[in-house]
Amino acid sequence: MLENTERTELSTLGEFxxxxxxxxxxxxxxxxxxxxxGDDAAVISYKDKVTLVSTDILVEGxxxxxxxxxxxxxxxxxxxxxxxxxxxxxxxPKQITVSxxxxxxxxxxxxxxxxxxxxxACEKYSVDLVGGDTTSTTSGLVxxxxxxxxxxxxxxxxxxxxxxKNLLCVSGDxxxxxxxxxxxxxxxxxxxxxxxxxxDLEGKDYILxxxxxxxxxxxxxxxxxxxxxxxxxxxxxxxxxxxEILHICQASNVGCELYEEKIPIDPQTFDTARQFGxxxxxxxxxxxxxxxxxxxxxxxxxxxxxxxxxxTIIGHITNPEKGKNLISKSGSSHPLTAQxxxxxxxx
Amino acid sequence: MLENTERTELSTLGEFxxxxxxxxxxxxxxxxxxxxxGDDAAVISYKDKVTLVSTDILVEGxxxxxxxxxxxxxxxxxxxxxxxxxxxxxxxPKQITVSxxxxxxxxxxxxxxxxxxxxxACEKYSVDLVGGDTTSTTSGLVxxxxxxxxxxxxxxxxxxxxxxKNLLCVSGDxxxxxxxxxxxxxxxxxxxxxxxxxxDLEGKDYILxxxxxxxxxxxxxxxxxxxxxxxxxxxxxxxxxxxEILHICQASNVGCELYEEKIPIDPQTFDTARQFGxxxxxxxxxxxxxxxxxxxxxxxxxxxxxxxxxxTIIGHITNPEKGKNLISKSGSSHPLTAQxxxxxxxx
Numbered sequence: 001m002l003e004n005t006e007r008t009e010l011s012t013l014g015e016f017x018x019x020x021x022x023x024x025x026x027x028x029x030x031x032x033x034x035x036x037x038g039d040d041a042a043v044i045s046y047k048d049k050v051t052l053v054s055t056d057i058l059v060e061g062x063x064x065x066x067x068x069x070x071x072x073x074x075x076x077x078x079x080x081x082x083x084x085x086x087x088x089x090x091x092x093p094k095q096i097t098v099s100x101x102x103x104x105x106x107x108x109x110x111x112x113x114x115x116x117x118x119x120x121a122c123e124k125y126s127v128d129l130v131g132g133d134t135t136s137t138t139s140g141l142v143x144x145x146x147x148x149x150x151x152x153x154x155x156x157x158x159x160x161x162x163x164x165k166n167l168l169c170v171s172g173d174x175x176x177x178x179x180x181x182x183x184x185x186x187x188x189x190x191x192x193x194x195x196x197x198x199x200d201l202e203g204k205d206y207i208l209x210x211x212x213x214x215x216x217x218x219x220x221x222x223x224x225x226x227x228x229x230x231x232x233x234x235x236x237x238x239x240x241x242x243x244e245i246l247h248i249c250q251a252s253n254v255g256c257e258l259y260e261e262k263i264p265i266d267p268q269t270f271d272t273a274r275q276f277g278x279x280x281x282x283x284x285x286x287x288x289x290x291x292x293x294x295x296x297x298x299x300x301x302x303x304x305x306x307x308x309x310x311x312t313i314i315g316h317i318t319n320p321e322k323g324k325n326l327i328s329k330s331g332s333s334h335p336l337t338a339q340x341x342x343x344x345x346x347x
Numbered sequence: 348m349l350e351n352t353e354r355t356e357l358s359t360l361g362e363f364x365x366x367x368x369x370x371x372x373x374x375x376x377x378x379x380x381x382x383x384x385g386d387d388a389a390v391i392s393y394k395d396k397v398t399l400v401s402t403d404i405l406v407e408g409x410x411x412x413x414x415x416x417x418x419x420x421x422x423x424x425x426x427x428x429x430x431x432x433x434x435x436x437x438x439x440p441k442q443i444t445v446s447x448x449x450x451x452x453x454x455x456x457x458x459x460x461x462x463x464x465x466x467x468a469c470e471k472y473s474v475d476l477v478g479g480d481t482t483s484t485t486s487g488l489v490x491x492x493x494x495x496x497x498x499x500x501x502x503x504x505x506x507x508x509x510x511x512k513n514l515l516c517v518s519g520d521x522x523x524x525x526x527x528x529x530x531x532x533x534x535x536x537x538x539x540x541x542x543x544x545x546x547d548l549e550g551k552d553y554i555l556x557x558x559x560x561x562x563x564x565x566x567x568x569x570x571x572x573x574x575x576x577x578x579x580x581x582x583x584x585x586x587x588x589x590x591e592i593l594h595i596c597q598a599s600n601v602g603c604e605l606y607e608e609k610i611p612i613d614p615q616t617f618d619t620a621r622q623f624g625x626x627x628x629x630x631x632x633x634x635x636x637x638x639x640x641x642x643x644x645x646x647x648x649x650x651x652x653x654x655x656x657x658x659t660i661i662g663h664i665t666n667p668e669k670g671k672n673l674i675s676k677s678g679s680s681h682p683l684t685a686q687x688x689x690x691x692x693x694x
Contacts (some may be wrong), residue, residue: 059489
């Protein structure tokens with residue numbers, strides 16, 4: 001996927017030339033961006049709001065595989081997952097910086113594709129790209145993004161505010177991104193065996209999109225704001241539902257009961273999991289990369305959210321002595337554990 | 348230098364364990380840091396000041412060579428060079444985020460050394476480490492740091508404010524970091540030929556320190572503030588004096604006259620350059636990594652700075668038609684060009 005009809009070597013531009021080329025058409029969208037790319041630092045003014053900062057580093061061969069991830073999708077996703085962290089604080093992302101390190105295997109056209117995806121995400125979420133750094137590596141591609149945003153101090157939602165009897169809520173559905181990855185890995189293996197076989201992706205659009213082009217849930221933050229609901233705790237689901245619930249419970253010093261039957265799983269995710277001989281619930285619990293929002297609310301706010309189809313109440317918070325438990329469909333209780341992807345595949 | 352008597356594999360901690368291990372003893376120093384490590388994003392409040400953000404990415408084999416750079420020095424330097432960008436805006440760095448990607452070649456003890464250097468820089472410059480990301484690579488070490496700081500809006504110094512007749516000033520002395528690198532590269536080559544030969548670093552302390560443990564010029568920003576001097580333009584010297592002067596001239600749409608005889612060069616830098624058969628002036632112009640501050644001031648401020656031994660007036664700003672020129676010791680004028688390191692070595 002790195003092939004292009006045109007190929008311009010990065011060395012023909014040099015570092016300053018490359019940065020200029022990639023950033024010269026960027027238009028500033030936010031009033032809070034006083035100065036973007038082009039000086040020693042970007043300048044931002046949030047006036048009476050506080051500043052949120054979150055950062056991620058993505059490494060080729062660890063976080064993404066360019067044999068099946070198009071660079072434009074990678075660019076979009078790498079921005080979206082960072083913005084997701086700002087939304088998870090109940091804030092609004094406004095700026096990002098982008099640092100990339102890449103080998104001369106990449107052409108200028110390839111880097112343009114990557115940036116096009118990043119700028120598409122900036123456009124979609126009304127975020128300004130205000131700075132960054134571009135350098136070479138001896139091998140591979142590394143992307144480091146820092147997202148900066150603003151929040152009303154009294155609306156910031158940490159992980160540590162969950163209280164006994166709070167309801168545990170999640171947006172969207174879970175496990176899809178993980179099953180999309182399984183499809184892509186399967187087709188990669190088939191391709192390695194026989195490069196003439198066309199990839200079989202039919203009927204898998206939804207889960208492939210969940211993996212390749214995840215959305216940050218800006219709409220949920222907007223909805224909560226409109227409904228005047230301030231969650232007591234919130235986190236985005238990057239490592240799987242189980243891991244994130246445990247983070248909230250640990251930070252808040254509480255226990256929880258999570259109901260297996262309530263966990264939202266899309267039919268395509270469910271059927272694909274079964275095709276792969278995997279337990280759909282386990283994919284939702286440990287799959288990760290869904291970038292949905294997991295949050296807790298006060299009981300009084302239940303009526304405001306109960307009819308929203310995109311938010312599911314999946315359990316409730318208990319006192320810490322009760323532990324963190326999954327109540328299975330049969331009604332039995334099991335301690336919740338964060339297994340992560342590796343454990344999932346070794347089953 | 349990666350050897351240690353103890354060696355704990357990173358895999359024994361896992362990602363969350365590693366982050367916890369590295370960050371659990373961090374104490375917050377700044378009132379503006381509302382929430383540091385441990386949630387989806389850090390929370391910062393600068394009240395009526397504006398926010399500055401700068402980011403850098405450093406790659407093993409490109410920006411540093413672990414055969415002669417101790418990890419603790421690398422940690423210190425990687426933070427200091429980022430803070431330098433915030434000072435170059437006439438601001439005060441207050442927080443950093445640190446993302447590292449590293450292979451299993453590195454032990455926990457090695458990562459602790461790196462972090463110890465970073466935290467030493469945080470201590471020295473009163474900066475809080477508020478977040479980051481840690482991940483694996485298939486090879487090598489990548490460090491990505493984002494520095495966040497505050498500034499009074501009316502004191503921010505951009506690159507584009509230089510005016511005709513302004514004086515061109517520089518802090519400290521130049522070319523030392525580059526000559527330190529030459530010494531280290533020479534000794535590395537000797538060591539490769541014959542590992543039994545002890546490195547010959549005698550009498551080179553100053554330039555080695557310039558290369559291995561550069562300081563960000565917080566003191567100069569403090570001094571300018573105390574003297575009530577707001578530079579008209581400012582930049583830090585990461586790529587060499589010539590390149591940075593050209594940045595200011597381009598951004599400000601002005602020309603300049605730089606006097607070769609005024610360029611501050613330490614005797615150790617001068618002598619070492621001569622030993623290597625290099626022109627000391629060229630080392631100062633194109634060597635880079637000095638992290639001194641280059642700035643322009645109004646003529647009226649001359650009296651306030653003229654007696655400061657650590658600030659040298661090296662030239663003045665002209666109208667753009669005059670071009671950007673170096674006036675040699677013999678009095679002849681030459682167009683200033685940014686050659687960079689490669690050109691320097693190929694001479």
